[in-house]
Amino acid sequence: xxxxxxxxxxxxxxxxxxxxxxxxxxxxxxxxxxxxxxxxxxxxxxxxxxxxxxxxxxxxxxxxxxxxxxxxxxxxxxxxxxxxxxxxxxxxxxxxxxxxxxxxxxxxxxxxxxxxxxxxxxxxxxxxxxxxxxxxxxxxxxxxxxxxxxxxxxxxxxxxxxxxxxxxxxxxxxxxxxxxxxxxxxxxxxxxxxxxxxxxxxxxxxxxxxxxxxxxxxxxxxxxxxxxxxxxxxxxxxxxxxxxxxxxxxxxxxxxxxxxxxxxxxxxxxxxxxxxxxxxxxxxxxxxxxxxxxxxxxxxxxxxxxxxxxxxxxxxxxxxxxxxxxxxxxxxxxxxxxxxxxxxxxxxxxxxxxxxxxxxxxxxxxxxxxxxxxxxxxxxxxxxxxxxxxxxxxxxxxxxxxxxxxxxxxx
Amino acid sequence: xxxxxxxxxxxxxxxxxxxxxxxxxxxxxxxxxxxxxxxxxxxxxxxxxxxxxxxxxxxxxxxxxxxxxxxxxxxxxxxxxxxxxxxxxxxxxxxxxxxxxxxxxxxxxxxxxxxxxxxxxxxxxxxxxxxxxxxxxxxxxxxxxxxxxxxxxxxxxxxxxxxxxxxxxxxxxxxxxxxxxxxxxxxxxxxxxxxxxxxxxxxxxxxxxxxxxxxxxxxxxxxxxxxxxxxxxxxxxxxxxxxxxxxxxxxxxxxxxxxxxxxxxxxx
Ligand SMILES: Cc1ncc(COP(=O)(O)O)c(C=O)c1O
Numbered sequence: 001x002x003x004x005x006x007x008x009x010x011x012x013x014x015x016x017x018x019x020x021x022x023x024x025x026x027x028x029x030x031x032x033x034x035x036x037x038x039x040x041x042x043x044x045x046x047x048x049x050x051x052x053x054x055x056x057x058x059x060x061x062x063x064x065x066x067x068x069x070x071x072x073x074x075x076x077x078x079x080x081x082x083x084x085x086x087x088x089x090x091x092x093x094x095x096x097x098x099x100x101x102x103x104x105x106x107x108x109x110x111x112x113x114x115x116x117x118x119x120x121x122x123x124x125x126x127x128x129x130x131x132x133x134x135x136x137x138x139x140x141x142x143x144x145x146x147x148x149x150x151x152x153x154x155x156x157x158x159x160x161x162x163x164x165x166x167x168x169x170x171x172x173x174x175x176x177x178x179x180x181x182x183x184x185x186x187x188x189x190x191x192x193x194x195x196x197x198x199x200x201x202x203x204x205x206x207x208x209x210x211x212x213x214x215x216x217x218x219x220x221x222x223x224x225x226x227x228x229x230x231x232x233x234x235x236x237x238x239x240x241x242x243x244x245x246x247x248x249x250x251x252x253x254x255x256x257x258x259x260x261x262x263x264x265x266x267x268x269x270x271x272x273x274x275x276x277x278x279x280x281x282x283x284x285x286x287x288x289x290x291x292x293x294x295x296x297x298x299x300x301x302x303x304x305x306x307x308x309x310x311x312x313x314x315x316x317x318x319x320x321x322x323x324x325x326x327x328x329x330x331x332x333x334x335x336x337x338x339x340x341x342x343x344x345x346x347x348x349x350x351x352x353x354x355x356x357x358x359x360x361x362x363x364x365x366x367x368x369x370x371x372x373x374x375x376x377x378x379x380x381x382x383x384x385x386x387x388x389x390x391x392x393x394x395x396x397x398x399x400x401x402x403x404x405x406x407x408x409x410x411x
Numbered sequence: 412x413x414x415x416x417x418x419x420x421x422x423x424x425x426x427x428x429x430x431x432x433x434x435x436x437x438x439x440x441x442x443x444x445x446x447x448x449x450x451x452x453x454x455x456x457x458x459x460x461x462x463x464x465x466x467x468x469x470x471x472x473x474x475x476x477x478x479x480x481x482x483x484x485x486x487x488x489x490x491x492x493x494x495x496x497x498x499x500x501x502x503x504x505x506x507x508x509x510x511x512x513x514x515x516x517x518x519x520x521x522x523x524x525x526x527x528x529x530x531x532x533x534x535x536x537x538x539x540x541x542x543x544x545x546x547x548x549x550x551x552x553x554x555x556x557x558x559x560x561x562x563x564x565x566x567x568x569x570x571x572x573x574x575x576x577x578x579x580x581x582x583x584x585x586x587x588x589x590x591x592x593x594x595x596x597x598x599x600x601x602x603x604x605x606x607x608x609x610x611x612x613x614x615x616x617x618x619x620x621x622x623x624x625x626x627x628x629x630x631x632x633x634x635x636x637x638x639x640x641x642x643x644x645x646x647x648x649x650x651x652x653x654x655x656x657x658x659x660x661x662x663x664x665x666x667x668x669x670x671x672x673x674x675x676x677x678x679x
Binding site for chain 2: 011012013014015016017018019020021158159168171172175177178274276277278279280285287289290291292293
């Protein structure tokens with residue numbers, strides 16, 4: 001546990017009105033962390049509710065094709081189809097400990113919002129999800145599920161109407177509601193203790209993966225790949241290997257339309273970000289010379305964010321983790337390759353890790369053992385992926401569906 | 412310029428004494444506006460109207476893309492100013508011109524920490540002091556993180572780093588903040604962001620009493636001050652009433668001249 005700083009990154013740059021709330025949260029988290037029964041209850045819940053431990057699948061066909069041993073950590077098999085479930089259930093247990101009855105969260109594509117809504121349903125909490133108005137329009141299927149699960153989805157019309165603005169709006173809610181409300185931040189960002197706390201819950205990925213690879217291979221991996229939005233799934237798996245210096249850890253950011261175009265979300269790999277403070281913490285942000293945050297772009301909504309975990313910023317500075325970027329085009333190709341070779345349907349976010357691994361595999365030593373963290377599954381994002389693949393059959397289907405609805409409405 | 416002006420605290424005491432000598436309610440008014448919203452030209456008219464109406468302190472907010480402590484009205488004003496191409500440099504030049512044009516008014520800059528960091532914290536504070544800005548209000552830079560800018564302000568003769576007291580602060584926390592207080596203390600009247608409703612009730616009185624116990628600096632009360640009744644309630648309780656969102660709404664619906672009339676009437 002830390003004082004909230006990782007090198008020069010992190011901290012708690014929060015309005016004074018939230019000072020006590022963060023103090024109380026930090027105390028509750030610290031106590032939970034020192035209580036072995038808390039972690040044990042978390043693991044039991046994840047086994048029973050989310051199918052943990054998730055398998056470490058040997059990718060037989062890709063391994064044959066690339067002549068390297070390739071394993072895939074199956075976070076896609078979690079409840080709601082992504083690693084987000086780990087963090088959400090962990091913070092849910094913490095809310096029970098703190099006696100809070102209302103949960104608020106930000107969401108970009110809707111994955112974290114949906115995971116939060118399932119947790120709230122199961123634990124009996126009132127749930128409000130802040131989502132950029134643009135994202136509400138683009139991600140109707142996730143909004144549908146959140147609402148059906150009993151959550152209120154609030155479209156955020158301020159700022160650029162995307163993920164960062166949803167974070168701001170959730171913070172504004174919390175500034176007035178902190179007594180009974182917990183803000184369940186979805187990634188390893190934000191003010192202390194969030195980066196550390198979210199990473200702790202996600203460390204279950206790395207703990208399992210380390211055991212599993214030792215069982216399967218009798219040795220540690222040589223390379224571990226994970227995609228990086230805010231950084232929670234990457235922190236999750238990397239923590240299993242951080243002290244094993246020979247294990248190369250590679251974080252893959254959204255290269256978008258290409259780093260040269262400026263339309264990307266590669267805060268670390270692009271070298272074009274600057275250290276600053278926003279949304280409560282200090283890290284590398286994509287910002288202009290005045291310190292205003294820039295618009296980011298990625299085919300994967302979950303990676304489309306201006307900041308990055310302060311812990312990863314520190315690991316970037318120390319060189320322990322290497323950062324790379326995969327472009328939208330590379331990502332869509334990797335998604336198809338993994339689907340057709342292994343029958344796995346990765347989320348667009350996770351496909352970034354796959355894409356970077358596939359790019360590097362031919363250059364790796366022939367005895368390399370590679371783990372790719374498959375942070376989430378893609379079938380629930382059928383609308384986005386069908387668009388990314390430009391699927392003509394799907395488009396015909398949607399058009400016919402729309403026509404049949406207009407018909408109904410006329411009648 | 413800055414040499415001619417007293418620092419904030421003596422300025423506040425002087426202006427209150429002058430009002431009392433004229434038989435007026437001693438409470439001072441601090442107004443707030445977002446630079447570049449709707450334009451610097453309108454800002455200039457609005458400030459002139461405020462100054463003519465006798466407003467003693469003006470908070471100039473430098474827009475930021477992530478204004479987490481601001482409510483919808485001010486947050487939207489931040490975004491609109493940025494969408495129209497607002498740059499920090501022109502904002503600072505504008506602020507310098509305001510100080511020159513209205514030497515009887517104390518100007519403060521309000522913004523978020525990243526604006527200072529991107530500009531260079533030391534450079535920003537030196538520039539602000541040189542142009543005669545009297546205080547800095549940075550709501551996402553709490554004192555335990557703000558050692559550097561607080562020390563830099565302290566090294567200036569007439570530029571104060573303003574501390575915030577909030578109703579959720581424990582007595583111990585208020586004491587800690589009180590020890591860092593310079594100029595005046597900004598008391599946030601209620602939970603929540605700017606722009607909502609505030610009840611000026613017993614809870615607020617109790618909170619302000621708690622603030623008094625930890626500092627001898629003047630108290631400014633803000634968040635939800637909208638009417639002359641609010642200001643009247645605050646008169647025996649605080650040295651300064653801060654009016655932000657209410658004035659912005661009037662400026663937006665009725666223009667700069669109406670803002671002047673609004674402030675004129677606030678103290679009865
Ligand atoms: C499947 C999946 N992977 C990755 C991410 C990125 O988040 P993080 O970097 O916190 O793992 C998201 C975010 O929504 C996601 O849904």
